[in-house]
Amino acid sequence: MADPEASALRAIHATLRYRGYRRLSGQTNHAWEGTELVEGRDIGLVVHVEDLYFARLPVIALKEPGTTIRAHVLRGGAICYAADASLVLDPSNPGGSILRCIEQVRQTLARSGSEANAEIRAEFATYWNGDSVLTDLEEGGEAYLYGVPRNDSIMLELVATSSDLPEFLASRYGTSAQQITRVRVLHLDVDLDIRGEAFPPETLEEACDWLRAVAPDKVDIFLRSLLDHDAPRTTFLAGRNATVGVAVDLPPDIKRMRGPGFRDDAWRNEARRRASEVAIRRYTCRRCDRAYRLERNLYMQKPLAGRRIALIGCGAIGGYLAQGIARSGAGTGPQGALDLYDPDKLLPDNLGRHLLGIEDLLQAKADRVAARLRSEAPRLTIDSYVTDALGRISQMSGYDLIVEATGEERVALALNERAQQERRAGRIFPPILHCWLTGNGAAAQTFLNRVDDKACLRCLRPDLAQRGRYWPLKPKVDQELRVPADGCGGSYVPYAVSAPMIAAGLAVEAILDWAKGDPRPTLRTLNIDQSRTEHHKNVSPSRHPACPACGDGGPLTL
Structure with a gap:
């Protein structure tokens, strides 16, 4: 049987040779060089194929990168011609796959000429090519550079206006956050862009020349921020498209001028005068602030x-649902809870x-889920109540949304009735998002009960002895199989872990739609077991006239 990798290599080589490429000898991987016509010019390329199954994209670089920055061309000449997941290549057609990559490169290089400015600005941080640092910045506050030692002996660097995130990360690693130095953040109302001949800058003079071309009114402030202190201060420039940092590395003779026998400003004046000799360290910043973490996805x-949100039920559905809405911003922001x-x-x-594990055994679900969420992100406003929520209905009018995920129809109906009583009494009650599983996890459903003149939860099933109006199970399919459990009359409903995770995801989507003011459709169904459900x-x-909770059938008699 033929070796599939050898066959793939022959196909790639034949395809590239036909296109005029030649194979390079002495390479640790498979490499070829050739030329492509781009916008009327011959561009020399080097093609490296490290993965003959194309799970990883071939590395294609300019043969002669030159000094001029071009969009999507990284330092060293490598071309960023496709996002990792955006270009799907066929491992059964290696010759065709390599041709697709070369065509993507040609299109990318053509765009780097016609659309260079916009695309370079979008990728500015890549071209700045500094040491990576995380940022958690709020405008107006003092910022510090923190070091967070990880267990693998790597120091995580983070610039933040609060110690919350560094200390939180350190607590997760079992280490202590170190406040290295105070820094300055200059907020620029411009896009950072590539300007000047010397980019990225290597010296203080080059950094000032670059900034003079980008934001000329900030150069003096930038210099004062770096130098007008007892010691040089790292300064970060926050533009509209990126945040980058600069730290100065004084030559030894200028460093000595900070000691005794020199005027206080001697070293500063000398650093300004010899700015071409003062090396800089560049930082490339990666946002890690709360707004970015929440909004990016x-x-x-x-x-x-x-938003103020109450979640009733921290069981199988409720645990995953709590995690989902916390990662979507619940418990953050002003007045958020x-x-x-x-x-x-x-x-x-x-x-x-x-969601919880064996380490949480025999502990209150609400407390442990809250602790789990606090361990995932700092500054969350989460409270837990080990109590029956129905006993606190009169105190729930201040919420923006109540989420009921108990999975118990009796509890859901009781909450619905109490909400309708509040409505009939003329008191405002928040909407309720109900989430449940039907038929041993055969289907998941959510319903937004707006507690107004629209349908309530009981409208979906006015007669509890009958199937509901939008019942997802096929006729003659039992609603639930209950398995006897320990204890007098005890039982439970078996279903796999996938079912509550799916239900929680359906509920998170409904909640996010509610948050953006687009809650319809209010009843959503997702069939999990297709053999037992109907579409x-x-x-x-609509409101059901026979509903005993809100319709003409009158209030439920308790």
Whole structure:
């Protein structure tokens, strides 16, 4: 049987040779060089194929990078021609795959001429090519450079206006955050861009020349920030598109001028006069502030920061749901809060499908879920209540949203009835997002109960002896199989861990839609076991006239 890698290599070599490339000898991987016509010019390229199955993209670089910065061309000439996941290559067609990569390179180089300015600004931090540092910055506060030792002996550097994030990270590593030095952050209302002949800058003079071309009114402030102190101070420039840093490394003779026998300003004046001899250290910043962490992945969505949310039920669904909404901003921002309610403890029965683990055994679910969320991010406003939430209904009018994820229909109906009583009494009550599983995890459903003149939860099933209006199970399929458990009359509903995770995800999506003011459809169904369920479109149900909770059927008699 032919060696598949040898066959792939022959196909790649034949394809490139036909295109005029020649194989390079003495390379540790498979490499070829050739030329491509781009915008009327011959561009020399070097192609390195390290993975013959194309799970990793071939590395394609300019043969002669030159000194002029071009969009998508990294230091050393490597061309960023596709995001890792955006170009899918066929491992069964290695010759065709290498041609696709070369065509992507040609298109990228053509764009680097016609659209260079915009694309370079978008990727400015890459071209600055400094030492990597995380940032957690708020405008107006004093900032410090922190070092956070990791367990693998690597020092994580972080610039922050608060010690919360460095100390939080250090606590997770079992180390202590070190406040290395105070720094200055200059906020520039411009895009940082590549200007001047010497880029990226290597000296203080080159850094000033670059900044003079980008933000001329900030050069003097920049110099004072770096030098007008007892010792040089690292300075960060926060533009609209990137944040970068500069630290100066004084020559030995200028350093000596900071000692006795010299005027206080002698070393500063000398550093300014000999700026071409003062080397700099560049920093490339990567945002890690709370707003960035929340908003980066919420495409077309609005984070939950600043919302007051109560989650009733921290069981199989509620645990994953709590984590999902916390990662979407619940418990953050001004007035933001996330309150967790559950009277129960985590039992061995729960472990196979719960967010929590065996280390939380026999402890209150609400407390342990809250602790878990606090361990994932700093500055979360989360409170836990080991109590029955129904006993605190009168205190819940201040929430923006109540999420009911108990998975118990009796509890959901009781909460719905109490909410309708508040509405009938003329008192404002927040909307309720109900989330549940049907038929041993065969389907997940969510319903936004707006507690107004629209449908309430009981409208979905006015007669509890009958199937609901939007029942997801097929006819003759049992709603639930309950398995006897320890204790008098005890039982539980078995389902795999995938079911509550799916239900929680469906609920998070509904909550995010509510947050952006687009809650419809209010009833959403996701079938998990296709063999036991039938399709229902997501809908916004009308109020049912026979509903005993909110319709003409009158209030529920308790």
